[in-house]
Each structure stands twice: as C-alpha cells, then as structure tokens.
Amino acid sequence: MDVILFLIFAIIAVVSAVNVVVQTHPISSAISLIGVMASLAVLYLLLGAEFIAMAQIIVYAGAVMVLFVFVIMLLNAGAESKRGRSLMAQLLGMPLLIAFLALASYFIQRLYPTGAVVRFGVFQGGSAQSVGMALFTTYLLPFEVTSVLILIAIVGAVVLARKELP
Amino acid sequence: MSGVPLAWYLILSAVLFSLGIAGFLFRKSVITIFMSIELMLNAVNLSFVAFSYQLKQVNGHIFTFFVMVVAAAEAAVGLAIILTVFKNRSTLNVDEMNSMKD
Numbered sequence: 727m728d729v730i731l732f733l734i735f736a737i738i739a740v741v742s743a744v745n746v747v748v749q750t751h752p753i754s755s756a757i758s759l760i761g762v763m764a765s766l767a768v769l770y771l772l773l774g775a776e777f778i779a780m781a782q783i784i785v786y787a788g789a790v791m792v793l794f795v796f797v798i799m800l801l802n803a804g805a806e807s808k809r810g811r812s813l814m815a816q817l818l819g820m821p822l823l824i825a826f827l828a829l830a831s832y833f834i835q836r837l838y839p840t841g842a843v844v845r846f847g848v849f850q851g852g853s854a855q856s857v858g859m860a861l862f863t864t865y866l867l868p869f870e871v872t873s874v875l876i877l878i879a880i881v882g883a884v885v886l887a888r889k890e891l892p
Numbered sequence: 893m894s895g896v897p898l899a900w901y902l903i904l905s906a907v908l909f910s911l912g913i914a915g916f917l918f919r920k921s922v923i924t925i926f927m928s929i930e931l932m933l934n935a936v937n938l939s940f941v942a943f944s945y946q947l948k949q950v951n952g953h954i955f956t957f958f959v960m961v962v963a964a965a966e967a968a969v970g971l972a973i974i975l976t977v978f979k980n981r982s983t984l985n986v987d988e989m990n991s992m993k994d
Contacts (some may be wrong), residue, residue, distance in 0.1 A: 728981045732896045736904050742909050743931060745910045746916040759927050762908070769901070778937075778953050785960050790930065797971045798923055801978050806921045806985065819917040822908050825989055830906040834899050841900035842946055850902045851950045860950045861957070872961050879965035886972035 728846050733770060735765040750805040753800045754802035756791060763787045777857045896937035901942040921984050922977070926970055933963050 742761035749755045755879035763786045777795055912935060915928030937956045944952025978984060981991075 728894065728896050732900065736900070739904065739921070740907055740911075743911040746924075746927060746931060747911055747918070752921055755901070755924050755927055757968075759931060763934060766938055769904075769938060770941050772896075773941050774942045775944070775953055775956075778956050781957065781960055782937075786930075786934070786965055790964055792970055793967055794927065797974060801923075801975070801984065803921065803923055803984055806919070806924070811897060815917045820913070823913055824919075826904055827910045831903050834902045834906065838897065838899045838902070838946075842952075843895035844898055844942070844945055845895040845899065849945050849948055851948065852944075852953055856950050857953050857957070857962060860954050865954050868958065872958065876961065876965055879968050881969045883972040886969070887975050 728772065728844070732769065735768045735772075739769070752803045752806075753795065756794050756798060759794075760787050760791050763791070772846050773844060773852075774847070775852040777854045785840040830878060898942060898946055900907060902939055905935045905942065906937040908932075908938065922974055922986050922989070925986065926967075926974070930963060930967070933959055975993055 739762050742758045742765065744759035746755045746762065749758060756869060767779045767782040767787070770782060896990065912928045912932035916920050916925055919925055919928065937959055940952040940956045940959070944950065944956075974984070977989065981989065983989070
C-alpha cells in the first residue's frame with residue numbers, strides 16, 4: 727500500500743515538475759507547480775510529517791502560489807517565445823545536469839542500499855505538538871529572528887511595489 | 893514488500909531538484925525562473941523530511957519549516973522586484989534585462 731501511494735504521487739510530482747519546465751505559458755507552469763506541491767504534501771504525510779504537510783498546503787499551495795498567479799495576471803504575462811536562450815546553457819547545462827543526477831542517485835544508492843525502509847506510522851514525531859515543542863524551546867531564537875525577517879520582507883515588498891512619488 | 897526504500901524518496905528529491913535547475917537554465921520568463929527556484933526549495937524540503945524520518949528526529953521538520961518561511965518572504969520580495977522591473981522596462985524576458993552589462 728505504501729509503495730503504491732508513493733509511486734502514484736511521485737509520478738504525479740515528476741510529471742508536474744516536467745510540465746513546469748516545458749510549458750511556455752507561465753500560468754500553466756504555476757498550475758503544474760501547485761500539482762508538485764500538493765503531491766509532495768502527500769509524501770510528507772507518508773513520512774509522518776503531519777504538521778509540515780499541512781503547512782505545505784497552506785503556505786506553498788495556498789499563499790505563495792496565489793501570489794505567483796496574482797502577479798502573472800497583473801503583468802498579463804503571455805507565452806514566451808520559442809527562440810532558444812544561449813546555446814551555451816543548453817550544450818553545457820544538459821550533460822552536466824544528467825551527470826549531477828546520475829552521481830546523486832549513485833551515492834544515494836550506495837549510502838542507503840536496502841536497509842532503510844519507510845513505513846507509514848512508524849515515526850510519530852511529526853505532530854504539531856512535537857514540532858511546536860522543538861520550535862519554542864530549542865529553536866526559539868531562530869524562530870524570533872524569522873519574525874524580524876518577515877517584517878523586513880513586508881516592508882521591502884511595500885517599498886518596492888509602491889508608486890513613485892512625484 | 894511493505895514499505896518504501898528511503899533511497900526512493902531521496903532520488904525523487906534529486907530528480908525534482910534537477911528539473912528545477914533545468915527550468916532555471918532553459919527558461920526565459922523571469923516568473924518561470926522564479927517558480928523553478930521554488931521547485932528546488934521543495935525538493936530540498938523533501939530530503940529534509942526523509943532524513944528526519946530516518947533519524948527519528950523532529951529537527952528536519954523545523955528546518956523545512958524555516959525554509960518555507962524564507963521562501964514565502966523571498967516570494968513576496970522577488971515578485972515586488974519583478975513588478976518594479978516590469979514597470980520600468982515592460983519586459984519579462986531575462987535576456988533583455990541587461991542594463992548592467994552595457
């Protein structure tokens with residue numbers, strides 16, 4: 727059952743991610759990215775991360791992607807032209823990318839041959855209670871610094887996006 | 893067989909990360925490049941959660957949480973920058989944003 731669920735949502739995630747890259751219209755890419763994020767939320771649930779799965783749905787698939795779609799519609803972004811970008815990026819980037827992926831897969835296989843197996847329900851430490859306990863005791867200072875970061879981001883976004891004063 | 897090998901999760905994470913790099917390299921629209929960055933952040937989050945499962949610790953979840961917060965802040969500021977650039981140059985093509993080059 728675990729394997730079937732994993733395969734279904736992993737395939738959805740990979741197909742949606744490929745769609746993000748190959749679609750020419752930004753709004754299609756955004757919708758595909760929502761698909762990636764939703765299927766990743768299911769995978770988080772399979773790994774026992776309930777709180778992170780819900781935060782993924784609310785923060786990523788909800789807030790961040792609404793922002794993206796909003797900006798795409800505000801700028802009236804059309805499909806990008808088919809003309810290739812720099813030839814260098816395609817000639818050099820593709821083999822390097824495939825080499826990176828092959829190398830990463832090889833080392834992952836070497837590090838975790840078969841012993842490490844994920845079973846749903848074995849790890850119970852991902853509830854909101856335990857995440858909150860770690861967040862407000864061990865990681866209290868980073869959490870508070872994050873609030874300052876968000877404040878700066880809000881002020882920066884407002885300053886950047888406002889109308890120029892005459 | 894009951895249970896998924898941990899390596900599958902990590903390889904899925906590597907595949908998503910590579911697709912994010914591919915989008916970053918081969919796309920021209922600045923919004924799509926920005927979405928590729930979000931895709932890469934999501935891929936890294938998946939491996940954080942997978943390692944957190946393997947080590948039976950909640951620390952990886954906290955890291956994922958912080959990555960989400962930073963990604964949300966980054967999206968707000970980055971999209972504001974894109975709005976400003978579009979207002980000044982009325983283009984979304986990164987090849988045409990080269991005023992620092994000449």
